Structures are given as structure tokens and as C-alpha cells.
Amino acid sequence: xxxxxxxxxxxxxxxxxxxxxxxxxxxxxxxxxxxxxxxxxxxxxxxxxxxxxxxxxxxxxxxxxxxxxxxxxxxxxxxxxxxxxxxxxxxxxxxxxxxxxxxxxxxxxxxxxxxxxxxxxxxxxxxxxxxxxxx
Numbered sequence: 001x002x003x004x005x006x007x008x009x010x011x012x013x014x015x016x017x018x019x020x021x022x023x024x025x026x027x028x029x030x031x032x033x034x035x036x037x038x039x040x041x042x043x044x045x046x047x048x049x050x051x052x053x054x055x056x057x058x059x060x061x062x063x064x065x066x067x068x069x070x071x072x073x074x075x076x077x078x079x080x081x082x083x084x085x086x087x088x089x090x091x092x093x094x095x096x097x098x099x100x101x102x103x104x105x106x107x108x109x110x111x112x113x114x115x116x117x118x119x120x121x122x123x124x125x126x127x128x129x130x131x132x133x134x135x
Contacts, residue, residue, distance in 0.1 A: 001064040001065075001066050002063065002064070002065055002066070002094075002132075002134075003065075003066045003067075003068065004065050004066070004067050004080075004132075004133070004134055005071045005077060005079055005080070005133070005134055006071070006072040006133065007036065007065065007067035007072065008072075009072075009133045010065055010067075010132065010133050011036060011038075011065070013133050014063065014065070014132070015038070017108070017111055017113060018096065019040065020038040020039060020063065021038065021039070021040075021041055022036055022037070022038055023039055023049075023052045023053055023062065024036075024037050024049075024052070024053040024056055025037075029069075032068060032069040033066060033067065033068050033069060034066070034067045034069065035064055035065070035066055036064070036065040036067070037056050037063070037064055038062070038063045038064075038065065039052075039056070039059065039061055039063065040061065042059075063094070079134055079135065080134060093129060101119065101126065101128065102119065104128075105119055105128050108128075108130050113130045113131070114130065114135075115128065115129065115130055115131070116129035116130065116131050117129040
């Protein structure tokens with residue numbers, strides 16, 4: 001589960017940039033939070049939204065985004081710990097395999113995605129880290 005500040009911005013990143021799709025949503029207005037479950041479509045578009053919703057806990061790699069209502073418009077909200085620095089060090093990253101990492105990185109650059117590590121940085125030239133809207 002990843003907490004997000006602005007759900008519209010985050011959903012756009014995970015769907016438009018990474019190519020995932022929203023499988024289902026759960027909104028709890030009393031507790032002021034919403035959950036969004038995302039994954040890659042492995043059905044070549046054959047599964048219905050209902051099929052995907054029903055199978056979301058029976059498959060690999062489902063990402064859950066949690067949005068606490070109001071954070072997107074709160075000027076005092078400082079964001080969540082990324083896990084890569086203090087405070088909150090611990091969580092590091094989500095790994096996604098691609099067929100052609102250079103082509104993927106070129107696309108991310110064209111889209112203006114922020115990088116934490118580009119292919120040309122450091123000794124590991126076969127891995128890159130991009131940042132989602134919350135860093």
C-alpha cells in the first residue's frame with residue numbers, strides 16, 4: 001500500500017505513464033479515505049471491469065494506493081515518507097520489468113518523469129529509478 005497526496009495526479013501517473021489500470025476503488029467517506037487497486041492488464045482487454053475487480057486478490061502485482069481525503073488541498077501537508085531517506089527510511093521501491101529499458105527511459109524523459117537514478121548514473125547501467133508524483 002502506498003499513500004498518495006493527490007489521487008488524480010497519482011492515478012494519471014500509474015495509468016498514463018506506467019500503463020497500469022484501475023481494477024477497483026473503495027471509498028469510505030465516514031473515515032475519509034479511498035483505496036484504489038491497480039495492475040497491468042494481462043487479458044489483452046478481454047476481461048471485464050467486473051472480472052478484474054473479482055480477481056484482484058487472486059493475481060500477482062496489485063498496487064494499492066490509499067488517499068486520505070483532503071491532503072490534496074492542504075497547504076500544510078508535507079507529504080509521506082518515501083522510505084529512501086529519514087524520517088521513514090525502510091521502503092525503497094517497486095520494481096517493474098520492461099522489454100527495453102532504454103526505450104522506457106527515453107519515454108519517461110519525454111513525458112517529463114523525474115528520475116531518482118538514470119541508466120547512466122552509477123555503476124549499475126541496467127537499472128533506473130523513476131519517481132511518482134509523491135517522490
